[in-house]
Amino acid sequence: MRFGFFNFDFFNFDFSVAISCLNYLPMFYHVKELQFNARVSKPDPRFARLLLEQFGGGNGELKAAMQYFVQAFSCKNPYPDKYDLLMDIATEEFSHLEIVGATIQMLLTGVNGELKNAANSEDIMQMLEGKKAKEEFIHEAMINPQFGVLSGGGPTLTDSNGNPWTAAYVNANGDLTVDLRSNIAAESRAKIVYEYLIKFTDDPYVKETLRFLMTREVAHYQQFEAALATIQPNFPPGVLQSDPRYSNLYFNMSTGTDARGPWNDGTSTQLGETWQFIEDPLEAVKASEGLINREPEGTDRNEKSVQKINKSLSEERSTEVLTATPQEDIQWSTYSQNGNTKRKTK
Secondary structure (H helix, E strand, O other), rough: EEEOEEEEEOOOOHHHHHHOOOOEOOOOOOOOOOOOOOOOOOOHHHHHHHHHHHHHHOOOOHHHHHHHHHHOOOOOOHHHHHHHHHHHHHHHHHHHHHHHHHHHHHHOHHHHHHHHHOOOOOHHHHOOHHHHHHHHHHHHHOOHHHHHOOOOOOOOOOOOOEEOOOOOHHHOOOOOOHHHHHHHHHHHHHHHHHHHHHHOOHHHHHHHHHHHHHHHHHHHHHHHHHHHHHOOOOOOOOOOOOOOOOOOEOOOOOOOOOOOOOOOEEEEEOOOOEEEEHHHHHHHHHHHHOOOOOOOOOOOOOHHHHHHHHHHHHHHHHHHHHHHHHOOOOOOOOOOOOOOOEEEEE
16 A cells, blocks of 8 residues: 555554554644534624633733743642643643634634735725725724734734733742632632623624533632642641731721621631721721730640741641652752653643
8 A cells, every 4th residue: 555655564564553653742742623612603804802801911821821831830849630620621722722813703704805805905994884884894994903903803812902912911929828819819710701692793603602611610719729729738828827916816907887697707727717897997006016025815726836837838738849859950840751741641
């Protein structure tokens, strides 16, 4: 059997070699089919603009992908399971970025082609029926020039108002008890943005895509939450414990009718301390020399117990990182003899 310039002996071919090759894949590779079958019923440049919020906005897919991607690096040796989680979700977020970009492009169908007809300035206007539609298009181009003037009818790495994407959106603090909470918050914000976006389109296909993306935010929220629960203790975030003199104080910093609830009455959610409602914060500050003379109330914790935990947890977390990280001949990946990294099997 011959394919092009190559002879292929079907009967003598070792298929085990081909199958084993499936285990040797690059870290990133692109599959041309989208993860979800994104579709649109018809072009809608106005909604395309709104959808940019999830392409290059502060709560969008690129922000999420880069946040989890960057966070993963410090986990590689000490917490390989969390490294795997973060890289998997980061990679999925890149696929969601592609879904959003593809949807924007479909919503802009026709714009790029007409703009390319530079010889006829009327073609773009012939796409629009009636004087009102033309005036609305001109108005939209004036307040949102990205599609019509800057990108030529394609998505731009900006939010819906044209503000460029920035690395300032990314939160990576090098501590999983902090980063995983940041990720839970990020998924919450992304979810509510999709929820809002759904209200601004009547396209059933677009709604279908947005619902899928919104649902994946819910899934990721739970995955990060579950990962956080495997780290014990994980509160307060980081290593150092809080000062028992101040950890259960609620300062009544406003006048008028006071609101009471589990945030200032009863027992605190994490430390199990009794909330101390400070009715007159100014008087409390004066009476304690700026709070430095205040003694712990409503808690079993004291300075001695806090310092004991600080010491033991510091040693534990430091040892976890140091013992898992080689100090010389450092190599990121382990490669097989043929030079490829073996892909994990799930």
